[in-house]
Amino acid sequence: VYKRQFVLWVNAEGQAAALRTAPLHAQVGGPVIEVLAREGRWVSAGDVIARIDPVEYEISRKEAQGALEQAEASYQDLTLGDETIEDPEVLAVRQAQARIRSGLAGAEARLEQAEYNLEKTVIRAPYAGRVANLVVDVGTRLSPNDSIATVVDLSSVDVDVQVLESEIAALEVGRDASVTFTAFPGEPLQAVVVTVNPVVDPVSHVGRATVRLRNPGARILPGMHANVRIAGRLFEDRISVPKEAIVERSRREVVFVFEPESEGATTGRAKWRYVTTGLENEEAIEVVPSEDTDELAEGEIVLVGGHTTLTHDAMVRLAEPEGGAGGAP
Numbered sequence: 315v316y317k318r319q320f321v322l323w324v325n326a327e328g329q330a331a332a333l334r335t336a337p338l339h340a341q342v343g344g345p346v347i348e349v350l351a352r353e354g355r356w357v358s359a360g361d362v363i364a365r366i367d368p369v370e371y372e373i374s375r376k377e378a379q380g381a382l383e384q385a386e387a388s389y390q391d392l393t394l395g396d397e398t399i400e401d402p403e404v405l406a407v408r409q410a411q412a413r414i415r416s417g418l419a420g421a422e423a424r425l426e427q428a429e430y431n432l433e434k435t436v437i438r439a440p441y442a443g444r445v446a447n448l449v450v451d452v453g454t455r456l457s458p459n460d461s462i463a464t465v466v467d468l469s470s471v472d473v474d475v476q477v478l479e480s481e482i483a484a485l486e487v488g489r490d491a492s493v494t495f496t497a498f499p500g501e502p503l504q505a506v507v508v509t510v511n512p513v514v515d516p517v518s519h520v521g522r523a524t525v526r527l528r529n530p531g532a533r534i535l536p537g538m539h540a541n542v543r544i545a546g547r548l549f550e551d552r553i554s555v556p557k558e559a560i561v562e563r564s565r566r567e568v569v570f571v572f573e574p575e576s577e578g579a580t581t582g583r584a585k586w587r588y589v590t591t592g593l594e595n596e597e598a599i600e601v602v603p604s605e606d607t608d609e610l611a612e613g614e615i616v617l618v619g620g621h622t623t624l625t626h627d628a629m630v631r632l633a634e635p636e637g638g639a640g641g642a643p
Contacts (some may be wrong), residue, residue, distance in 0.1 A: 315553060315554075315555055315601075315610045315611060315612055315613060315614040315616060316366050316474035316553070316598070316612065317551060317552070317612035318325050318375060318551070318552070318554070319343060319548055319549065319550050319551075319555050320414070320457060320548070320549040320550075320554055320593055320595070320598070320600055321545050321546070321548055321549075321595060321597060322483045322484070322546045322547040322548075322593065322595055323393055323482060323543045323544065323545060323546060323595055324477055324482075324484065324485065324524045324543070324544045324545075324546040324550065325541070325542070325543050325544075325617060326475035326476060326477050326523075326541075326542050326544070327476075327540065327541055328473040328474050328475035328476070328539075328540050328542055329474070329536075329537055329539055329540065330471045330473055330495070330534050330535065330536055330537060330538040330540055331471060331472045331473070331474065332443075332466045332467055332468055332471060332472075332536045332538075333420035333467045333468070333469060333470045333471060333526070333537050334441065334443070334466075334467035335464060335466050335467070335587065336438055336439075336440045336441070336443075336446075336464065336465045336466075336467075337461065337464050337617050338440075338461070338462040338463050338464065338465065339458075339459050339460060339461055339462060340437070340456040340457065340458055340459065340460045341431075341434040341458060341459075342366060342371065342410070342434045342435060342454070342458060343387075343455075343456055343457045343460075344366040344367045344368075344370060344371075344432050344435065344456060345366065345367045345454070345455045345456075345569075346364055346366055346367075346450050346452055346454045346455075346456060347366065347367045347448060347449065347452065347454060348362075348364060348365040348452065349363070349379065349451055349452055350362045350363065350365075350439055350486065351363045351364070351439075351445045351447075351448060351449070351463065352361045352445065352446065353420070353445055353446060353447070353463075354444060354446070355440070355444065355445050355446055356443070356444055357439040357442065357443065357444070357465065358439065358442050359439060359440065359441045359524070360438050360439065360541045361438060362436055362437070362457050363437045363438060363439060363445065363462065363463055364437045364440055364450055364462060364463075364500075365435060365436050365437070366434075366435040366437070366456060367434055368435040368436075370433055371428065372432060372478070373430075373535075374428045374431065374432075375425070375428040375429055375432050375502070377428070378421070378424045378425040378427070378428040378429075379425055380424075381421045381424060381432065382418075382421040382422060382424075382425050382451075383540050384421070385416050385417045385420075385421035386416075386418060386420040388415075388416035388417070388418075389412050389416040389418045390416040390588075392411075392416055393409060393412045394409065396401065396408055404466075405534060411455065429431070430486075434554055436471065437462055437635075439465045440465060441465065441467055441470070442467065442468050442620050443465045443466045443467040443468060443469075443534060444465070444468060444549060445463050445464070445465060445561035446463065446464045446465075446466050446580040447461075447463055447464040448462070449461055449462065450463070450465040451464050452626075455629050458591075459511070459585075459586055464534065468532040468535075468536075469528070469529060469532075470527060470528050470529055471526070471527060471529045471534050471536070472508070472524050472525070472526050473493060473505070473524065473527075473540045473542055474522055474523075474524050475522070475524075475525070475542045475544075476518075476520045476521070476522060476523050477519060477522070477523050477544075478519065478520055478521075479514045479519045481546055482514065482521035482523065483547040484506065484547045485507060485509060485510050485523050487507050487509065487510060487546055488506060488507060489506070489507040489545045489546075490504070490505075490506060490507075490544075490545045491504075491505040491506060491507055491525040491527075491543060491544040491545065492504065492505065492542070492543045493505045493525060493527055493540050493541070493542050493543075493545060493553050494540065494541045494571070495539065495540050495541075495542070496538065496539045496541075497537050497538050497539075498533075500534060500546065503532075504527065505525040505526060505542070506524050506525060506526060506527075506552055507523055507580065508525065508526045508541060509523065509524040509525070510522075510523045511522075511523065518630075523544065525544065530588050536613065543596075544545045546586065549582065549593060551601075552592075552593065552600050553597065553600065553601045553602075553609075554597055554598040554599060554600045554601060555569060555594075555599060555601060555610065555616050556597065556599075556618050557596075557597065557598060557599050557618070558593065558596070558618040558619065559599075559616040559617065560589070560599060561621060561622055563586070566588050567588065567589050567591055567600075568586045568587065568588055568589065568622045569586070569587055569589055569609070569610070569617075570584040570585065570586050570587075570614070570617040570624055571584070571585045571586075571587055571614050571615065571616055571617075572584060572585075572615040572617060572630065572632065573585050580631055580632040581629065581630070581631045581632075582629075582630065582641060583627050583628065583629060584617060584621065584624050584625075584626070584627070584628045584629075584630045585626065585627065586605075586624075586626045587598060587608035587610070588607040588608055589601045589607050589608060589612075590602050590603075590604035590606070590607045590608065611619070615632075617630070619633075627630075
């Protein structure tokens with residue numbers, strides 16, 4: 315018998331999605347001269363995925379560097395002797411005019427653009443993840459905006475679920491959740507609610523919530539089907555027993571409470587008590603106070619197996635739990 319928080323769970327289905335997905339596109343054109351990544355391989359942030367032939371962009375950078383040097387020389391000629399000007403406002407105006415007439419600002423911008431283009435001949439992973447949808451190889455000629463690959467962050471996965479409007483109001487960010495994937499039956503994984511969409515679809519009358527769970531080893535892949543159980547309404551300090559403890563006698567609900575022969579004994583008598591039940595979830599059922607039924611105390615042992623044919627005061631022995639001692643008898 316437990317006295318603790320009683321949880322009404324919300325059950326839903328959904329599909330796994332990567333925490334982050336980054337489609338990589340060429341920002342400059344040219345032939346691919348090297349592909350270092352392979353589809354499905356892990357990459358770290360900054361790792362090189364592919365390289366575009368940089369020769370054209372190196373030449374452009376050199377040309378821009380030369381043009382900048384010419385502009386700087388012209389600026390120096392136009393401002394020669396300006397050190398004798400004492401009025402700072404006049405000096406500032408002359409220098410500004412000299413920058414315009416020499417074309418210095420434009421030359422600086424063209425060099426920055428050339429250096430930027432050269433840098434973009436190397437395509438890097440924006441963050442750690444796995445490479446997917448790799449569509450280039452050595453010799454592929456790319457144009458700006460052509461697709462190269464996708465980097466998928468699988469360190470965690472999100473599962474979007476559709477929740478009935480009658481249940482979504484009970485959900486909150488931070489609530490515990492349990493996720494079981496069809497690919498890994500019988501292996502519930504712990505998750506947490508990260509978003510609850512504040513809008514309910516007026517046609518289907520469902521809302522959306524997202525749970526997130528860690529994904530060590532990237533076992534869970536995007537698209538995998540999942541069954542999700544989210545903690546919904548919470549009720550504090552409720553007395554409850556496992557659902558298997560409830561049996562029916564003469565159309566009334568009964569539990570058998572174990573009374574040991576002596577303290578710590580595993581043999582004793584099964585005492586039935588009439589109970590009134592309340593809330594119910596997948597594992598437990600609440601026992602509520604009532605004038606017509608008995609109360610249960612936290613810590614009492616109730617029988618959950620071999621008790622369907624018992625009579626009041628029958629002698630019983632608690633069996634060892636499956637798997638050996640240490641668990642509930």
